[in-house]
Amino acid sequence: MVGPTSFGYQVAGFGGGTAVSLGSLELIDTQSVSSAVCDFTSLGDYDIHFLTFFDIEVTTQTEFGYRLSDDGGTSFETGYAFANQRGNASGTFDERKSTGQNSARILGDLTTASTSRGSGYVYFYSLGDSAKYSFSTSHATFMQGTTYTMEFGSQAYATASTINGIRFGEGTGVTALTTGTFSLYGIKES
Amino acid sequence: MSTNLQFIKSESADNVSSFTITDIFSDSYDVYQVYVTGNGSSSVSSLAAEFLDSGGSDIAQGNYDTAIRRLDPSSTFSSPNTESANSFEYVYPSSTDNDFASLITVYNPYETEYTFATIQSMSNQGSKAIAIAKSTTSATGMKFYANQNYTPIVVSVFGVK
Numbered sequence: 001m002v003g004p005t006s007f008g009y010q011v012a013g014f015g016g017g018t019a020v021s022l023g024s025l026e027l028i029d030t031q032s033v034s035s036a037v038c039d040f041t042s043l044g045d046y047d048i049h050f051l052t053f054f055d056i057e058v059t060t061q062t063e064f065g066y067r068l069s070d071d072g073g074t075s076f077e078t079g080y081a082f083a084n085q086r087g088n089a090s091g092t093f094d095e096r097k098s099t100g101q102n103s104a105r106i107l108g109d110l111t112t113a114s115t116s117r118g119s120g121y122v123y124f125y126s127l128g129d130s131a132k133y134s135f136s137t138s139h140a141t142f143m144q145g146t147t148y149t150m151e152f153g154s155q156a157y158a159t160a161s162t163i164n165g166i167r168f169g170e171g172t173g174v175t176a177l178t179t180g181t182f183s184l185y186g187i188k189e190s
Numbered sequence: 191m192s193t194n195l196q197f198i199k200s201e202s203a204d205n206v207s208s209f210t211i212t213d214i215f216s217d218s219y220d221v222y223q224v225y226v227t228g229n230g231s232s233s234v235s236s237l238a239a240e241f242l243d244s245g246g247s248d249i250a251q252g253n254y255d256t257a258i259r260r261l262d263p264s265s266t267f268s269s270p271n272t273e274s275a276n277s278f279e280y281v282y283p284s285s286t287d288n289d290f291a292s293l294i295t296v297y298n299p300y301e302t303e304y305t306f307a308t309i310q311s312m313s314n315q316g317s318k319a320i321a322i323a324k325s326t327t328s329a330t331g332m333k334f335y336a337n338q339n340y341t342p343i344v345v346s347v348f349g350v351k
Contacts, residue, residue: 023351024348047225048346081263082316083262083263084261085261085318095261095266095267097263097267099264123291125225125227126227126291135289135312137291137312139310153318154310154311154312154315154317155312156313187195187225188197189197189346190197
């Protein structure tokens with residue numbers, strides 16, 4: 001098995017596409033996209049979801065993030081709060097935040113340079129609970145051209161709604177990425 | 191079958207100012223993931239936690255150090271770091287009636303050495319933090335505090351193989 005490591009454990013292998021149980025960490029789906037957004041519309045019955053993204057490439061210098069859907073992916077909501085800390089190996093640390101952006105930002109200013117690929121993870125909370133806001137926390141690592149950069153932060157969709165779809169893409173419009181590989185897991189409490 | 195993330199226990203309570211979950215740390219794992227969700231009730235700035243020994247006593251009273259980046263979507267970020275505290279803050283619902291979600295990853299709680307934790311949370315404000323309980327007492331449980339009430343609190347614990 002190959003795959004990224006998060007919090008000191010190997011989470012899963014990419015490219016499976018079938019249900020894989022890693023104890024309480026259950027792979028829902030893996031998708032590799034090319035010139036497309038990445039939609040997950042079968043989220044299963046979990047209180048907590050875990051997502052890894054790998055080798056994100058964008059069409060222009062922009063940010064990478066997600067939108068949520070409460071109608072199975074027919075439409076995707078706007079109006080997200082986020083607060084992210086971005087740090088460059090060159091020594092600059094920036095605050096990136098909003099109380100009402102059209103997308104939830106995970107990382108930003110990824111460039112189109114050949115080395116500018118982004119990878120990381122996101123935890124989602126309470127997506128399927130109609131009475132609760134949807135929260136996420138994230139941590140990403142990427143190159144801005146030749147500059148090593150990381151960005152971590154937290155995101156919220158502050159509307160109580162039953163979320164049953166997630167779209168990942170570039171820019172605040174969450175549009176088609178050049179490439180990217182995504183694995184979505186549910187965390188089973190049994 | 192791989193068994194990298196193993197469910198240990200999930201418990202919840204409602205309308206309580208503190209919540210204790212016991213028998214979650216043992217010699218079976220070195221690393222644990224503790225997911226905490228709920229609502230901090232009204233007028234809550236921050237929520238805090240501590241580690242307990244098998245007798246229910248705080249293992250590091252006055253000996254928690256925390257380095258925090260508090261991520262406010264509507265204001266300048268801050269670092270409300272603490273040293274020699276009685277507990278560690280893990281999420282910032284701010285001063286209104288907000289839901290919250292937090293992941294506390296705990297390292298070596300059962301060993302007779304210092305217990306470390308990394309924390310990432312979201313509520314009205316986000317946060318990322320590291321915390322240490324400067325105690326060599328073995329921890330087997332955790333206690334969560336609110337200065338008002340949790341309405342509710344849900345704690346789910348997993349061992350990492």
